[in-house]
Amino acid sequence: MSQDLSRRDLLRDVVRGTVLAVMGGGALFLVRKANGQVVWQVDATRCVNSRLGELGVEACNLCTTQCVVALSAVRAVNDHAKCGRCNICPAYFNITSAVDEKGYPSEKLCPRDAITRKPIGKVDPEDPANNFYEYFIDEKKCDGCGKCVMQCKEPLGLGSIVLRVRYDKCVDCNRCAIARACPKDALVRVPMALGSR
């Protein structure tokens, strides 16, 4: 009886050792081919909102509706170095709305009022058309609908606003829900270094 038990224990030890060795081998294999962190990012050359030649197309809005994270992990980002700083910014104003008495469009474009504008540099209060403006998109309000991105690109704007995945919000799903829905396959999984560009 006791001999029987010890034999069973021995057998179990042998099997356990084998299993551990197999797991160790598998882990080693995976660790050796492990690369750096990969992240989901919006490819601006594919996204309908930012790619050229898609003017007048409705902003597609899937980044807002499909993301599993509340508010969406995608947001519009203004690259200030590329921003034209226009007086009448087609991404800030709804340039198809009626003009008010000061000569500005009466409506804003952003449905969530996430963009703020302020004059910068040497401000000439007499001639607002000749001032430069900083357009800042509030991260907490932007839900990545892409309307401003659609307006900012050439030829209306300079294409300084693009949709970007905010990594602090993105939960890095294996199958990104936006990527599944995106008709242009604009969401791609890239190494962290490429994605942060």
Place this chain on the structure above:
Amino acid sequence: MRRARILVVVLYTALACAQSIPYQRPVDTAPQEKTIGGGYKLPAVEKPLPRDAWLQVLDVAMLAAAMGVSVWIVLRRRSRKWLVGLAIGSLAYFGFYREGCICPIGSIQNVAVALVDPKYSIPMVVTATFFLPLVVAVFFGRAFCGGVCALGAMQELVLLRPVEVPRRLDRALGLLRYVYLGLAILVAVRPALGRDFLICRFDPFVGFFRRTGAPHMLIIGGVFLVAGMFIGRPYCRYMCPYGGLLEWCTRLARRGVTITPDKELDCGLCAEACPYGAIEKMRAVRRNCLYCARCYAACPRDGELAHAKLVQLA
């Protein structure tokens, strides 16, 4: 005029609207700090970074530590109360703080794909998350299931009125896990275009952890929670693919929950208390044992209540 303005007259369809201004882009290159003047500094483009590497390592460390604590509570401390405390802590950290991701259950798919597809690789954190609970199971049994797994903890805490599942039905339903495991791996290792991650898409509770989710996820989660009030941990026992792997590993474990023969009364209170059918003929069946420590709590001679209960018996 600050600069020669190049008037780019744009034919924009919507601008045909009579009231609106004909839009012209005033510049063709972006003005930089020098042009803007007034000491203006270009603000940096906001780039929220992913979770720091050390925090990701911390997650793995927390996983290992929680399993260590789980083993200690169940095998040494033999305390249900402590175990419930650990479960609440794990639910808070791995569930609601880390929002259920990454978890060993889902990592099955990533590991499977990484093993098969030469172009697919996973971070070391994922590898560790997948193997750690299995290694623990090989020595001590399913310590991960008890107080560490957020999905398990969720069900552990809602189980109010356990109903015994007939043993045969229990066994038959238990096979579902392997069907699900096989299916999930098959779908995950398909070529990249047809690849899908079923375990993540049909995760019952991640919608609750994130406080948002697809309707089907929340419905599945709700069903499991309601069923889980009466059936002990329905997801763990009948659906969890990782539970299937842990069960195999647990067969090799030498240590595990014990119904101590020297102290035994043969009263059967422990078997009655076990909602998972893991006590058969007054002995713990380790592969089914989910480390919940209910048997200790029910035992008149064991656990933290031993003294009080003995007095009562006398």
